Amino acid sequence: MGGMSQPPPGSTGAPFVGEALKFLKDPFTFTLSRTKQHGNIWKTKILSDTVVFFAGPKAFSFFMDPDNFTRQNGSPKFLQELLHPDAVPFLDGDRHKARRRLLLTAFTDPALDSYLPNTFAILKRFVDKWIGEGEKPIAGDLSQVGFDIADMLFAASDPATSNLQGAGDFALMNKGTFAPPVNLPFTAYGKAIRARDRLRTYIKAQVASKDGAGTALGVLKQARGPKGEQLSSEELEIELLHFYFAAQGGLTAALAWAFTVLGEHPELAARLRAEADAKLAADAVPNLQQVRSLDQARAVSREILRSYPIAPTTFIGVAKKDLEIDGYGIRAGWKGAGAIWATLQDGSTFTDPTVFKGDRLGDEAVKALPNNAFVPQGGGPPDGHRCPGEALIQLVMPAFFGWFTRNYGLTYAAQDASPGGGGLGPLPRSGVRVTITKR
Numbered sequence: 001m002g003g004m005s006q007p008p009p010g011s012t013g014a015p016f017v018g019e020a021l022k023f024l025k026d027p028f029t030f031t032l033s034r035t036k037q038h039g040n041i042w043k044t045k046i047l048s049d050t051v052v053f054f055a056g057p058k059a060f061s062f063f064m065d066p067d068n069f070t071r072q073n074g075s076p077k078f079l080q081e082l083l084h085p086d087a088v089p090f091l092d093g094d095r096h097k098a099r100r101r102l103l104l105t106a107f108t109d110p111a112l113d114s115y116l117p118n119t120f121a122i123l124k125r126f127v128d129k130w131i132g133e134g135e136k137p138i139a140g141d142l143s144q145v146g147f148d149i150a151d152m153l154f155a156a157s158d159p160a161t162s163n164l165q166g167a168g169d170f171a172l173m174n175k176g177t178f179a180p181p182v183n184l185p186f187t188a189y190g191k192a193i194r195a196r197d198r199l200r201t202y203i204k205a206q207v208a209s210k211d212g213a214g215t216a217l218g219v220l221k222q223a224r225g226p227k228g229e230q231l232s233s234e235e236l237e238i239e240l241l242h243f244y245f246a247a248q249g250g251l252t253a254a255l256a257w258a259f260t261v262l263g264e265h266p267e268l269a270a271r272l273r274a275e276a277d278a279k280l281a282a283d284a285v286p287n288l289q290q291v292r293s294l295d296q297a298r299a300v301s302r303e304i305l306r307s308y309p310i311a312p313t314t315f316i317g318v319a320k321k322d323l324e325i326d327g328y329g330i331r332a333g334w335k336g337a338g339a340i341w342a343t344l345q346d347g348s349t350f351t352d353p354t355v356f357k358g359d360r361l362g363d364e365a366v367k368a369l370p371n372n373a374f375v376p377q378g379g380g381p382p383d384g385h386r387c388p389g390e391a392l393i394q395l396v397m398p399a400f401f402g403w404f405t406r407n408y409g410l411t412y413a414a415q416d417a418s419p420g421g422g423g424l425g426p427l428p429r430s431g432v433r434v435t436i437t438k439r
């Protein structure tokens with residue numbers, strides 16, 4: 001480290017807890033307001049750790065560079081324990097690369113194409129049900145949709161029914177990620193651990209008994225590396241459980257904001273429908289090639305991922321050595337994270353960042369952005385820690401817009417669609433109140 005460098009700015013908060021409570025209460029507001037106050041690189045203290053946050057394309061790229069930060073031992077112990085210390089977000093180096101190479105086979109074009117029929121069987125089951133139900137908030141159902149899609153993809157569950165037991169256990173497990181990590185029968189964390197164990201048992205049985213045609217489970221069972229390596233049953237079970245956690249919240253939030261955008265921007269909804277009418281057949285599941293032709297739906301999907309709070313930050317990493325950026329010194333062993341939300345709301349990359357503009361992120365505009373400017377699912381090199389679900393979400397969202405506007409309509413009364421406070425991926429306060437009609 002250069003002798004002249006100073007530590008990044010930022011406050012350290014109360015003794016013992018640091019700023020952990022502020023961060024957990026609302027990580028979006030916390031990271032965005034600190035970035036506005038201090039600039040793109042700042043530090044805080046979370047429990048006993050100094051954590052440096054990196055916002056904006058340049059600093060974000062610096063954090064994602066595998067020479068600078070490792071994920072090994074980055075995340076808090078209780079989170080590693082809950083998901084499994086051997087899950088891919090906590091691995092680094094060669095083990096991470098080898099595991100990840102196999103996992104990525106679930107996100108190739110042919111694999112993604114094969115998931116569309118089951119995905120739309122689930123969506124159709126819910127949308128058809130809503131038609132009969134009149135005006136209602138659908139956010140609760142969307143959370144079940146997110147679970148059912150994850151359950152179909154990762155445990156080859158039947159798309160024709162909802163797995164309520166599994167969804168209940170999953171909700172208990174999620175609550176444990178925000179609770180004090182005390183494993184006793186009556187604590188939220190203790191309940192989370194036991195719910196996780198029931199999910200593990202369920203997933204193990206599904207892995208053993210299902211071939212998984214049309215699902216990611218099927219693709220991952222078949223995955224082989226260049227030397228014939230494959231995922232062991234145990235590795236599969238670890239990653240599949242972690243995939244639920246990675247996928248369900250994002251899928252739910254993406255769909256909730258998609259419905260909200262259709263309701264709040266009727267002129268945009270009409271343009272999406274015109275595009276769908278030109279490219280898609282009525283009452284049919286769109287295939288990958290058709291979805292790729294929906295240019296406007298793709299741009300709108302990206303702008304949703306940019307402009308609504310879905311993921312606040314990356315997972316946490318650890319500085320591998322003393323580092324320096326923009327005159328700030330970062331010590332070996334300090335923790336760091338990419339400030340996703342602050343990067344997406346950075347006014348020097350995105351003009352009027354708080355405004356939703358459906359045509360802002362067309363293909364050409366995205367190509368012209370600096371590296372690691374559009375980072376709703378993380379960034380950095382493809383064999384690093386960026387979200388492998390990127391390709392899935394960026395296909396499912398435009399596919400949803402095309403399929404829905406082609407076959408259905410919605411009415412949407414004035415409502416408070418601002419993001420509810422706190423947590424990861426808060427949904428609109430109104431709970432997405434809509435009336436669905438068949439076209």
Ligand code: HEM
Pocket residue numbers: 088089090100243246247248249250251254310311313314315316338340376377378379384385386387388389390392393
């Ligand atoms: C809108 C939806 C989603 C959002 C916003 C999202 C966001 C993210 C973010 C921010 C990360 C952390 C990146 C980092 O630490 O550098 C991540 C990692 C990950 N996501 Fe997603 N994700 C979404 C959907 C999915 C889906 C559908 C899957 C399906 C399996 C998935 C699987 C993963 C995995 C496996 C990782 C860990 C990658 C690694 O560490 O190598 N995500 N995601």
